[in-house]
Amino acid sequence: MVNGTMLWYYNVCKREVWLMSRGIVPDQQDENIDIGRFIHERTYKRNSKEISFGNVKFDVLFRSKNQITIGETKKTSKYVEASKWQLMYYLNQLKEAGIKAKGVLLYPEEKKRTEVNLTEESRERLQKMCLDIEKICALEHPPSAEKIRFCRNCAYREYCYS
Template sequence: MAVPCFSEPPRIGGTLVWYFSICHREVWFMSHGIEPDREDDFLVMGRLIDENSYRRDRHSVSFGDNRFDIVKVEDGTLVVGEVKKSSRSIDAARLQLAHYLYDLWKDGIIAKGQLLFPKEKRRKEVELTEETRHRLDGVYEEIREIACMAAPPKAVKNRFCSVCAYSDLCWS
């Protein structure tokens, strides 16, 4: 049975999907409008890499609740690029990009995804499959359940805590 929820359902954009793969506590913070520290060194570094890479392509394109880092057309196909500072969280990045492709697909737009790691000079192609769409439907449901919780999930140390812009809310 669905959990009764007395708060607004969250607007599920790519960042929330990304956080879901990293830490559910982050999902709760973000879905309650608690922004991470914008001047956090790791966030600033990510923004700088994003803004200074692949300059010929179109940057920061809004679509629904999402913001695509890069949009371009290759061989007649729309390609959405997501720039990351490292491949350390590649699974989260893959899910975030698949979410973008799924939102476009729901609007009748077939696109391909590219994960871009400029510092590592790497790129990975991402395609939307039926399996991924199914997985994402489950993720959206779980995100809504986390957002409905009266308090954030307990902080549990994980390998991303040292680079998390919310760490002051967990460990100070």
Template sequence: MSTQITGTLVWYYAICPREAWLMAHELEPERNFDLLAEGRLNQEAHYKRATKELSLPGMRLDGVRREGDRLIVSEVKKSSRFLPATRLQLGYYLWRLDKEGMEAAGEILIPKERKREVVELTPELKGQVEGIMEEIEALVAQPAPPPTVKIPFCKNCAYAEFCWS
């Protein structure tokens, strides 16, 4: 199976490979899941005028703006609970933009916590992104999802019914 790797898929993979496999195979999470809707509202409520959302193939950037000659890409999250996964997601976006010849920096915005973290595409982050992309390609090629593994994030997961029912 050939799947387009997206920033969201990178984020899911960093949290739970099973969740990433389900998403890559177009098994939709619970559409009425409250936390998904809350995340969309969070971004709209806090940043509707400050930045512009932009969709490109494989990328849905929560915010894009210019600071001088530099492009700043924003990712808005509800909490800092998933910061490592969000860094990889934003790293993927920066890696893609870099491949297109666009120099950009990133920022993770967490309005409820009043946090902002700057993310740069360092050689280390670039290597992590390229490695995770290879891992995702191998995962998606598998005929079945990885076995279920109980992790702290399962409690609030939109895919819980696929794993625990």
């Protein structure tokens, strides 16, 4: 089943999608995973955190009188495209349940926030990505490893280059 994390991986590396779909987890001792956990646990303490909704779990919920905003906390904006699509997946799940919400990507280390809006065009593109993810997950073997700029800091790198 497609989820937000798969959307994130899909926009970074298709091989990671396949590995994740098989229950193969990244190296949990990887420094980048530890830093991400630390940032997640230590930021936005006054807001609702780790909100589960169906098959998704978003990091933080901000509420005002007239607006719900969901946020995804990230270590770095280096993966902004992947993070944007992960958050749009969450916004789409809410929209399909009749909940109107905005999205914001949060980069506490960079003191940066990026708003994310779900449009009809992005919903169509999201649907195509989900179909492609399902095709990748159905493959008997993972897609070939492709050396990209993100490999150096990838917690899955040993599955590709060991």
